[in-house]
Amino acid sequence: MTALPTLTRLAEALGVPLDDAALDRFARYRDLLLDWNQRVNLTRVTDPTEVELRLFADSLLLVPYLRRFREANPATPLRLVDVGSGGGFPGIPLKIALPDLDVTLVDATAKKVAFLDAAIAALGLADARAVHGRAEELGHLPDYRGRFDVVTARAVARLPTLLEYCLPLLRPGGLGLFPKGRDATAEAAEARTALATLHARLVAVDPAPLEELAGTAIVVVEQTMPVPASYPRRAGLPAKRPL
Numbered sequence: 001m002t003a004l005p006t007l008t009r010l011a012e013a014l015g016v017p018l019d020d021a022a023l024d025r026f027a028r029y030r031d032l033l034l035d036w037n038q039r040v041n042l043t044r045v046t047d048p049t050e051v052e053l054r055l056f057a058d059s060l061l062l063v064p065y066l067r068r069f070r071e072a073n074p075a076t077p078l079r080l081v082d083v084g085s086g087g088g089f090p091g092i093p094l095k096i097a098l099p100d101l102d103v104t105l106v107d108a109t110a111k112k113v114a115f116l117d118a119a120i121a122a123l124g125l126a127d128a129r130a131v132h133g134r135a136e137e138l139g140h141l142p143d144y145r146g147r148f149d150v151v152t153a154r155a156v157a158r159l160p161t162l163l164e165y166c167l168p169l170l171r172p173g174g175l176g177l178f179p180k181g182r183d184a185t186a187e188a189a190e191a192r193t194a195l196a197t198l199h200a201r202l203v204a205v206d207p208a209p210l211e212e213l214a215g216t217a218i219v220v221v222e223q224t225m226p227v228p229a230s231y232p233r234r235a236g237l238p239a240k241r242p243l
């Protein structure tokens with residue numbers, strides 16, 4: 001098994017110790033990602049150690065939130081949807097760290113969905129699936145709208161647009177977890193209208209608790225009531241005319 005020293009150390013520091021089965025999956029995931037990335041544009045990160053830090057450990061920043069949410073909502077399994085998952089971030093690392101999660105990975109680009117399907121199969125992930133589609137469309141389908149306990153999205157859009165993509169997928173009481181960059185607080189301020197319109201509230205903007213991941217902050221949102229039926233607006237509008 002290939003050692004993943006950076007991931008092992010950072011995961012422990014986050015209170016998310018990884019067992020041998022999880023580390024083995026992460027190693028295979030890294031190899032598959034870097035291999036496919038030569039043909040399909042999945043990530044700009046190409047250095048193996050950077051994969052451990054910027055993609056894997058960065059995704060694991062969300063694990064403590066999921067654990068706390070699960071304690072408060074013992075309905076099992078927790079259903080998580082990752083919007084604009086791309087190469088699988090943060091959805092696949094979360095599924096590896098918390099195998100009980102039920103994970104749906106959504107992406108609008110067919111080639112990325114082909115990779116996600118391949119990764120799910122290669123890693124033997126049960127209760128995980130990839131869906132090809134745009135969030136604006138899935139958000140109106142009965143199988144997706146209001147069906148999830150948790151929605152995540154990383155590096156997909158600025159927060160007002162992102163909330164319109166993501167929140168219609170949540171049930172009332174559901175949790176939105178959005179890793180953002182250094183201007184997370186400004187983005188959260190920009191998203192006040194979107195939050196009010198979509199009936200959600202900002203819970204926190206938490207800087208990453210580790211020096212090495214200091215560029216990331218987690219925006220935490222709670223869905224308080226169902227999203228009004230007219231949202232998300234038709235494909236393209238949430239980005240073109242953000243709430």
Ligand code: SAH
Nearest residue numbers: 084085086089107108109134135154155156
């Ligand atoms: N979350 C990954 C990928 C980010 S790139 C990571 O952190 O590395 C953004 C991804 O979002 C792309 O794969 C793109 O296809 C997808 N995307 C953008 N807009 C979307 C939409 N409206 N619905 C679904 N997927 C979308």
